Amino acid sequence: MRVLIIGAGGHGQVVADILMTASRNGGDDYPCGYLDHDEGLWNSAVSELRVLGSVEECARFDHDAVIVGVGDNLTRRHLFDRLSRSLERFAVARHPSAVLSSSCSVRHGSVICAGAIVNTGASIGANVILNTGCSVDHHNVIGDHAHIAPGARLGGDVKIGQGALIGIGAIVLPGRRVGAWTVVGAGAVVTEDLPDGVVAVGVPARALTFKTATLQGRH
Numbered sequence: 075m076r077v078l079i080i081g082a083g084g085h086g087q088v089v090a091d092i093l094m095t096a097s098r099n100g101g102d103d104y105p106c107g108y109l110d111h112d113e114g115l116w117n118s119a120v121s122e123l124r125v126l127g128s129v130e131e132c133a134r135f136d137h138d139a140v141i142v143g144v145g146d147n148l149t150r151r152h153l154f155d156r157l158s159r160s161l162e163r164f165a166v167a168r169h170p171s172a173v174l175s176s177s178c179s180v181r182h183g184s185v186i187c188a189g190a191i192v193n194t195g196a197s198i199g200a201n202v203i204l205n206t207g208c209s210v211d212h213h214n215v216i217g218d219h220a221h222i223a224p225g226a227r228l229g230g231d232v233k234i235g236q237g238a239l240i241g242i243g244a245i246v247l248p249g250r251r252v253g254a255w256t257v258v259g260a261g262a263v264v265t266e267d268l269p270d271g272v273v274a275v276g277v278p279a280r281a282l283t284f285k286t287a288t289l290q291g292r293h
C-alpha cells in the first residue's frame with residue numbers, strides 16, 4: 075500500500091523511516107510522501123521523501139492509506155478524526171525490530187517504533203505511538219491516541235486512557251490505571267491509579283496542581 079504521512083516533522087520522519095525499513099524487509103507498505111501545513115516545505119524533500127502539499131489536498135495525491143505522523147496527542151487525534159470523516163484508510167507502521175506477541179492486537183493508524191515490545195494479550199488502540207524501546211506488558215489496554223514514550227515500561231494488566239502520554243523512561247506498576255489525557259512525566263513511577271487529565275511526576279508519581287488541557291500541546 076502507498077501510505078501518505080501526515081506531518082513532516084520529527085515524528086513524521088520517524089514514521090517514514092519505519093515504513094521504508096519495513097518495506098526493505100519485505101513489508102507491503104511504503105511511504106509515498108508527506109502532507110504538511112507548512113507551505114515552505116512543499117515540493118521539498120525531507121529525509122528522502124517529498125512533501126507533496128497540505129492535508130486539505132489529501133484526495134489529490136495517489137495513495138492507498140494514511141498515517142498521522144505527529145507526536146502531540148491532541149493534534150494527532152484532531153487530524154485522525156478529520157481523515158476518518160473523509161473515509162481515509164489508516165495504515166499501521168511497525169518497525170521490523172519491534173517484538174509483538176501473536177496474541178496482541180493493534181488498531182489502525184498506530185506506530186510501533188524500533189525496539190518496542192508488546193506482550194501477550196495486549197490491546198493497542200487506534201492512532202497510538204509506541205515509541206522507541208518501550209515495553210507494554212501482558213494484557214495491557216492502551217487507549218486510542220495515547221503515546222508511550224521511549225524507554226517507558228508498563229507492567230502487566232496496565233490500562234492507559236485515551237490520549238495519555240507516558241513520558242520517557244517512566245514506569246507504570248502492574249495493574250495500575252492512567253486516566254485519559256493524563257501526562258506522566260519523564261522518569262516517573264506510577265504506583266497508584268491516576269485520574270483523567272492530570273500531570274504527574276516523580277517517584278512515586280504525584281499529580282501537579284495544573285491541568286493538561288493545553289499542556290499536551292507543548293509536548
Ligand SMILES: CC(C)(COP(=O)(O)OP(=O)(O)OC[C@H]1O[C@@H](n2cnc3c(N)ncnc32)[C@H](O)[C@@H]1OP(=O)(O)O)[C@@H](O)C(=O)NCCC(=O)NCCS
Nearest residue numbers: 205223224240241242257258259260261273275276289293
Ligand atoms: C511533566 C512535564 C509534562 C511538565 O512539563 P511543564 O509543564 O513544562 O512543567 P515545568 O517544566 O514547568 O515543570 C513544573 C515542575 O515540575 C518539575 N518537573 C517537570 N518535569 C518533571 C519530571 N519529569 N520529573 C520530576 N519533576 C518534573 C519541574 O522541575 C518543576 O518543578 P518546580 O515547580 O519545583 O520548579 C514534562 O517535564 C515531562 O516530563 N514531559 C514528558 C516529555 C516526554 O517524555 N515526551 C515524549 C517525547 S518522545
